[in-house]
Amino acid sequence: MRAKHFLLALMAACAPGISYAEDTIGQTLDRSGLEFGGRYWYSTGRIGYNYYGDTTTTFLVSKLTYDQLTGNAGEFYFRGDAKWGFFVKGFVGAGGISGGRLTDEDLPFPGFPYSATTSTASGTLSYGTVDLGYSVIRQPGFRFGGFVGYGRWNEAITASGCTQIAANPLVCPVPVPTSIAVVKETDNWDLLRVGVTADVMLGEHVKLTADAAYVRASQKATDDHFFTFGIDPASGTGQGFQIDAIVSYQFTSAFNIGIGGRWWHLDTNAIDAFQQLETYHTDRYGVFVQGGLKFN
Numbered sequence: 001m002r003a004k005h006f007l008l009a010l011m012a013a014c015a016p017g018i019s020y021a022e023d024t025i026g027q028t029l030d031r032s033g034l035e036f037g038g039r040y041w042y043s044t045g046r047i048g049y050n051y052y053g054d055t056t057t058t059f060l061v062s063k064l065t066y067d068q069l070t071g072n073a074g075e076f077y078f079r080g081d082a083k084w085g086f087f088v089k090g091f092v093g094a095g096g097i098s099g100g101r102l103t104d105e106d107l108p109f110p111g112f113p114y115s116a117t118t119s120t121a122s123g124t125l126s127y128g129t130v131d132l133g134y135s136v137i138r139q140p141g142f143r144f145g146g147f148v149g150y151g152r153w154n155e156a157i158t159a160s161g162c163t164q165i166a167a168n169p170l171v172c173p174v175p176v177p178t179s180i181a182v183v184k185e186t187d188n189w190d191l192l193r194v195g196v197t198a199d200v201m202l203g204e205h206v207k208l209t210a211d212a213a214y215v216r217a218s219q220k221a222t223d224d225h226f227f228t229f230g231i232d233p234a235s236g237t238g239q240g241f242q243i244d245a246i247v248s249y250q251f252t253s254a255f256n257i258g259i260g261g262r263w264w265h266l267d268t269n270a271i272d273a274f275q276q277l278e279t280y281h282t283d284r285y286g287v288f289v290q291g292g293l294k295f296n
Helices: 002-014
Strands: 033-052 060-081 086-106 115-138 142-164 176-201 206-225 230-250 255-272 277-295
Touching: 033 086, 033 142, 033 255, 060 115, 060 142, 060 176, 060 277, 086 142, 086 176, 115 176, 142 206, 176 230, 176 277, 206 255, 206 277, 230 277
Parallel strands: none
Antiparallel strands: 033 060, 033 277, 060 086, 086 115, 115 142, 142 176, 176 206, 206 230, 230 255, 255 277
16 A cells, blocks of 8 residues: 555656546546557458459359468557546557468369469558547446447558469469569458447456447458459448457556457458459457556
8 A cells, every 4th residue: 555655646746737536446437537558459360352253243253361360569549538428539550460371262164273372471450440429327337328430440461472272283383482472452441430338347446348339331452463463453331340348457546457359340342443343351359458547
């Protein structure tokens, strides 16, 4: 307790205009204030899409699956609450993707046998959201509200090397080394978010926070096959969800650390420059840790 009193006194001396009251942590949920901090997100992802011969699903031409896309990202988050119940929250982050794999399948047609190749995959990841909401329930130990907002999610994946794992003698009959890039997939999603958020105190120092959002997605995608048909842009729309949950430990009313989980999923349909349909299924999920400060 003496160490706690010393810490509060030191923080008050460094920032005399900010209150660091040593009240019960659970009483902070129904107050106005600002929380912000940093996170590290470790995730894995998958981008898979089917490529059709026209704008319908009657003639499947090929399937590309990027999986095992390990992401390491840092992010900044914030939440500000007004005393009458309105709040604004969000986060922004970026990082790298490594350890992935591309499986590129071409379906058979007369004179062309089935082909399946594998390549290594790596790239970059960036994302962010901002939400405006209202807490309809505000109690010392429980808070619940709804929100609307905007999100952005970007992934750029480069596949390198090429090894034929089927019997096609025309595609990569000799393995291409992984030092040579063969395909680049760039996906950008603009997201309209509608969701709910809740906080509950599980004890004097432990808080559970959960967000769940339904999203409408607008997609811009570019598939660049370096040694075949080149750049193929596509655009479309779809839907999905974004779910976050975190358990945090409140050392004081001003400082917390936490661990959480996150899952994002999108299903989108896009039409490319050749007026052909691409149906995408995209996931990214993982765990994150955070450290945050809150000022009332």
